[in-house]
Amino acid sequence: MGTVAELGYLGFEVSDLGAWRRFARDVLGLAVGAPRPDGALPLRMDRHAHRFLLHEGPADDVAYVGWELGDQAAVDEIARGLDRAGVPVRAGTAAEIAGRGVAGLIWFVDPNGIRTEIFHGAALGREGFVSDLVRSGFNTAGQGMGHVLVNARDSSETERFYREVLGFTLSDYVDAEAMGHRFHAVFLHVNPRHHSLAFAELPLKKRLHHVMLEVNSIDDVGATFDRCQELGVPLQRTLGRHQNDRMVSFYGYTPSGFCFEVGWGGREIDDRNWVVRTYPGASEWGHRPVVPA
Numbered sequence: 001m002g003t004v005a006e007l008g009y010l011g012f013e014v015s016d017l018g019a020w021r022r023f024a025r026d027v028l029g030l031a032v033g034a035p036r037p038d039g040a041l042p043l044r045m046d047r048h049a050h051r052f053l054l055h056e057g058p059a060d061d062v063a064y065v066g067w068e069l070g071d072q073a074a075v076d077e078i079a080r081g082l083d084r085a086g087v088p089v090r091a092g093t094a095a096e097i098a099g100r101g102v103a104g105l106i107w108f109v110d111p112n113g114i115r116t117e118i119f120h121g122a123a124l125g126r127e128g129f130v131s132d133l134v135r136s137g138f139n140t141a142g143q144g145m146g147h148v149l150v151n152a153r154d155s156s157e158t159e160r161f162y163r164e165v166l167g168f169t170l171s172d173y174v175d176a177e178a179m180g181h182r183f184h185a186v187f188l189h190v191n192p193r194h195h196s197l198a199f200a201e202l203p204l205k206k207r208l209h210h211v212m213l214e215v216n217s218i219d220d221v222g223a224t225f226d227r228c229q230e231l232g233v234p235l236q237r238t239l240g241r242h243q244n245d246r247m248v249s250f251y252g253y254t255p256s257g258f259c260f261e262v263g264w265g266g267r268e269i270d271d272r273n274w275v276v277r278t279y280p281g282a283s284e285w286g287h288r289p290v291v292p293a
């Protein structure tokens with residue numbers, strides 16, 4: 001079985017590119033690049049040329065998720081595994097490969113209806129990346145760009161698919177209640193980051209609940225929190241620490257209405273001694289729901 005190395009990039013379909021441009025630059029501290037050949041607006045956060053690609057459109061949701069592998073042989077192995085599992089796999093077109101800035105990609109539709117791309121050879125930026133706002137930088141080396149929490153159509157089927165067909169590894173479960181709704185969340189890892197993919201059946205119309213970016217200093221969590229207050233970005237949850245990955249973080253709303261989480265101090269997994277647990281709550285402290293105005 002091929003092994004997914006990390007969460008490589010995310011494509012979002014957004015209705016207000018101007019709002020996203022300001023949000024990405026002035027709140028998250030990302031760098032906005034020149035439009036890609038397909039018109040997508042790239043956002044940079046580390047040595048990769050881009051980690052987000054914003055496409056103008058009405059969905060205001062995730063358009064695709066890109067998982068990075070080491071080389072074409074690893075991509076081909078994943079393709080064979082998908083084929084054996086009866087999942088239709090398509091080769092990326094030359095235009096798609098140019099748009100993403102990768103050396104090669106395949107794609108399929110995952111159990112949640114999300115276009116999922118498996119690629120290798122991400123383009124790197126010409127110069128090293130330094131954020132104007134996030135002084136400590138983003139923690140991505142060997143851990144990918146962060147994590148996503150997806151709204152699952154069928155959590156059991158999603159877990160089976162990602163573990164058995166794609167080779168993701170179980171981190172833990174959270175069985176808890178949030179805003180009057182009981183949920184069972186599943187957390188999977190592909191590298192030392194506690195989870196790169198999480199999912200739960202949520203009472204949401206969107207397919208993406210949130211994307212998490214990890215900064216290298218608690219001060220940059222606080223500074224990002226301050227920028228949200230100053231610029232009127234609505235919060236979803238206050239500062240808190242998660243029980244499972246022990247991340248200290250807060251949540252707010254992106255201009256597309258799905259959430260972002262900015263955190264620090266996430267725990268890393270060593271598969272040689274990891275014990276899977278089920279946690280009775282999402283957070284040790286904080287993460288109190290905020291009802292936006």
Ligand SMILES: [Fe+2]
Nearest residue numbers: 147149212261
């Ligand atoms: Fe998260």
